[in-house]
Amino acid sequence: MARHRTAAAASSVDTDAPRRARQRRTPSDLVFRGMSRTAGLIVLAIMLVVGVFLAVRATPALDLMGWRFLTAQTWDPGGGVFGVAGVLTGTVLIAAVAICVSVPLATGAALYIAEYAPRRVAPALVNLVDLMAAVPSVVYGIWGFFLLQPHLLVAGDAGEGLPRWLTTYFGWIPLFKVDGYDPRDPMANATALTSSTFIAGVIVAMMVTPIIASVMREVFAQAPVGEREGAYALGATKWGMIRTVVLPFGRGGMIGGTMLGLGRALGETIGVYLILSVVFVVQPHILQNGGGSISALIALRYGDSTPIGIAALMAAGLVLFAMTLLVNVIAGIVISRSRSGAASEA
Amino acid sequence: MSVGVERIAESRPAVAATGAEQRTTVPVRPTDPGHEAPRAIVTARRTDIFALLGAAVAAVCLTSLLFTRFLPFDGVLGFVACAYLLFLGLYAALVGLDESGPAVRDRLAAVFVHTLAIAMLVALVVVVVFTFWRGRDALAMGNFYWQDMRDAGPLQPLSIGGIRHAIGGTLEQIAIALAVTVPLGLVCAVFLSEVPGPLSRVVRVVVEAMTALPSIVAxxxxxxxxxxxxxxxxxxxxxxxxxxxxxxxIVIRAADVVLRLVPGTLREASLALGASQWRTVWHVVLPTARxxxxxxxxxxxxxxxxETSPVLLTAGFTAITNLNPxxxxxxxxxxFVFDAVRRPDPAMIARGFGxxxxxxxxxLLLFxxxxLAGGRPVGQLSRGQRRRRAAASRRDARRFAxxxxxxxxRRARQDSGQIRPDPEVDHV
Structure with a gap:
């Protein structure tokens, strides 16, 4: 009987609830938590102030122009007409060129380091890629300005190089058309081909390639050994294994890394500013002299001392920030949702 | 495994013979299960190397023939591109002579990936070497490091003027930036990883968003x-x-990633030993992630x-040394580089490259x-660190002893002083 009752009692409390632990923190802990929380709040405040301040200071310009700020193709804050349509298009075009150049390069380099490189060399190569990401952008800028443009892409008076070839044979595509330059005219001046969106994009590509490559390499290296061996066991060649295991596994990381690179490419200033002559109209011909970039616009016009001029620049900066933020957030979501990227740092 | 099987086979007659004495036999398991290491599958044969070299030589010869004799092409880039495409085609043909379709594709993909990697390496080397090469005239001058541009007009030769002001400015500005970011950034990173809650989630989201801030907007x-x-x-x-x-x-995010890699078991062990959270962070988490x-x-x-663009907007420009921030x-x-390379005169451009x-x-030095300082996963120690830890551990052992x-x-003294027959009673 007694035994029976115990069993019943036991079953009534069979969820063995943990007792409520009351945490008594020591004074040093309270100080520590308070201080770290304060630091967190300070950082939060700084970051919010940056965002809010940009928005507030941009308000007069946005009030004045409204949605026309995104469509106007001129920059005359003194005259009360300004808009980012031209430079926004230019920014996107430069970033697009940069991504088109850098993604194949980065994929190749990442695949080489993760799959082909001898095991002893791979860590050194990883370091090299990281070093390439740490090279200051102004160094890439002067490299592009003094070597890439005059000696490789638009070489000599005749402007030998890829841009001339593209516009000669693919000039019928509007993107590759160059106004005022006839490639079949031997006297044609090659300056029409310099300082173009394309060249700026190639320089930006050099800056973002290592960023993309390091994310991709990390993801490729995580491809499970079992699946690789399975592919080999089914008779796949190395490339067959990469195509069927590594690349599908790393797809999320590849997309995410590309988006991260795109975010950097959109905000790049100095390399673009050194090369490009900024124009404010929409310039869809990427091989032609002149282009636009929001960051170059800010670097060019920050000396504008009128309040509306500064407000207009703030608004442009806000548009740029919104764009990079959107791209980075999507990149973060893609990377963390993918099968491979959840554990990667990017 | 085979060892185990043999052992069982051996022990069977013994069981039969001695009956109850030896009932069970524990098979010997291999002590090291062996971590999964990928097989090395690269086997380079001589014909592969011949095919590669032959295709390369043939491509270069054919392209130079085309460029100099047949086609109205010119330009270095065109030559390289043409030669490379021919090389791919010839290599595929050569390999195709004695391999099947998938193997040919495999070889082509390998060559392609190698090319892309080499292209990237070459780009990096060219950027570095080109900078040092164009700056060699300025770098060779001693005055380049110890003078500023006070007395150097645009047309002065390289023997006058230098970048002392720029070096000093860079060091001061980065020191100011470090004085702000290191304490604030590290404490904030510790907050993000050690004091989880709604606030730290918000801070983390905002910080991640702000890594997207273009430097010019900053x-x-x-x-x-x-x-x-x-x-x-x-x-x-x-x-x-x-x-x-x-x-x-950038610093907060990178430090947060590292701190999150510190194993939770280490923290729990420290807390279980009675350390407060502060001591755990200070003596366990931070040293582990150092x-x-x-x-x-x-x-x-x-x-x-x-970074050039934030400085461009905020620092102004001067030719004299100003060490007062x-x-x-x-x-x-x-x-300075940005300003110098946009001048027309060669001496200024050389200074810019210098x-x-x-x-x-x-x-490079920072890198x-x-x-040297890190690059080592969390919790793995360098040799010096290991030695110091071992020495500290020995010191502790001596102290405890x-x-x-x-x-x-003392107990002996107490025993001799008072009459306590069995001091161990207290403990039981």
Whole structure:
């Protein structure tokens, strides 16, 4: 009987609830938590102030122009007409060129380091890629300005190089058309081909390639050994294994890394500013002299001392920030949702 | 495994013979299960190398023939592109002579991937070598490092004038930025990983968002607040602040990633030993993540040192050495490069390249430091660290032993003084 009752009692409390632990923190802990929380709040405040301040200071310009700020193709804050349509298009075009150049390069380099490189060399190569990401952008800028443009892409008076070839044979595509330059005219001046969106994009590509490559390499290296061996066991060649295991596994990381690179490419200033002559109209011909970039616009016009001029620049900066933020957030979501990227740092 | 099987086979007759004495036999398991290591599958045969070399030679010869005799082509880039395409085609044909379709595709893909990797390596080497090469004239001059541009007009030769002002400015600005970002960034990273809650989630989201902030917008922010609104002059301090705004999210994020890699078991062990949270962070979490945190800071510094655009908006420009960050314009290395290479005269351009080379050397130095300090996963110690830990551990052991001896001696004294037949009773 007694035994029976115990069993019943036991079953009534069979969820063995943990007792409520009351945490008594020591004074040093309270100080520590308070201080770290304060630091967190300070950082939060700084970051919010940056965002809010940009928005507030941009308000007069946005009030004045409204949605026309995104469509106007001129920059005359003194005259009360300004808009980012031209430079926004230019920014996107430069970033697009940069991504088109850098993604194949980065994929190749990442695949080489993760799959082909001898095991002893791979860590050194990883370091090299990281070093390439740490090279200051102004160094890439002067490299592009003094070597890439005059000696490789638009070489000599005749402007030998890829841009001339593209516009000669693919000039019928509007993107590759160059106004005022006839490639079949031997006297044609090659300056029409310099300082173009394309060249700026190639320089930006050099800056973002290592960023993309390091994310991709990390993801490729995580491809499970079992699946690789399975592919080999089914008779796949190395490339067959990469195509069927590594690349599908790393797809999320590849997309995410590309988006991260795109975010950097959109905000790049100095390399673009050194090369490009900024124009404010929409310039869809990427091989032609002149282009636009929001960051170059800010670097060019920050000396504008009128309040509306500064407000207009703030608004442009806000548009740029919104764009990079959107791209980075999507990149973060893609990377963390993918099968491979959840554990990667990017 | 085979060892185990043999052992069982051996022991069977013994079981049969001795009956109850030996009932069970534990098979010997291999002690090391062996970690999964991929097989090495690369086997380079002689024919492969011949095919590669033959295709390369044939491609170069054919292209030079085409370029010089048949086709109206010119240009270095065109030659390389043409030769490469021919090389791919010829190589595929050569391999196709004695391999099947998938193998040919495999070889082509391998060649292609190697090419892309080499292209990237060449690009990096060209960027570095080109900078040092164009700056060699300026770098060879001793005065380049010890003078500023006070007496050097645009047409002066390289023997007058240097970048002392830019080097000093860069060091001061990065020091200001580090003074802001390192304490604030590290404490904030500790907050994110050690004091989880709704607030830290919000802070983490905002910090991750701010890593997207373009550096020019950071510069524009400081320009609009510090210089236009507060009315301070353009100065090294403002530039340092602009670099801080740009570096802060980068450092916080990198340090947060490292801190999150510290194994939870270490924290729990420390807490279970009775340490407070503060002591756990200070004595367990931070030392464990030290190399990673150092790397995070140094790489953030390398980013900050090389940034031009925030400095362009906030520091002003000067030709004289100004070591007072509080007032007056101050120039930094990237800004000097940016200004010098846009001048028309060759001497200034050479100075610009020299300054870029010095900047590269600084970044390289920081990078090597970062790799020496860290690059090692969380919890793995360098040899020196291991030695120091072992020495500390021995010291502790001696201290404990000495304390134990002391206690024993005291107890002996107490025993001899008072009549206590069995001191162990207390403990039982």
């Amino acid at each position: 510069g524009l922010f400081v320009y609009a607040t510090v210089i236009l609104t507060l009315g301070l002059p353009k100065s090294g301090f403002a530039a340092g602040l602009a670099i801080s705004v740009m570096m802060l999210p 190399s990673g945190i150092t790397t995070a800071i140094i790489l953030g510094t390398a980013r900050g040192v090389g 509080g007032e007056g314009p101050q120039v930094s290395l990237p800004l 300054a870029a080379a010095v900047l590269m050397a600084l970044v 090597v430091l970062a790799r 000495a304390a134990a001896r002391e206690r024993a001696a």
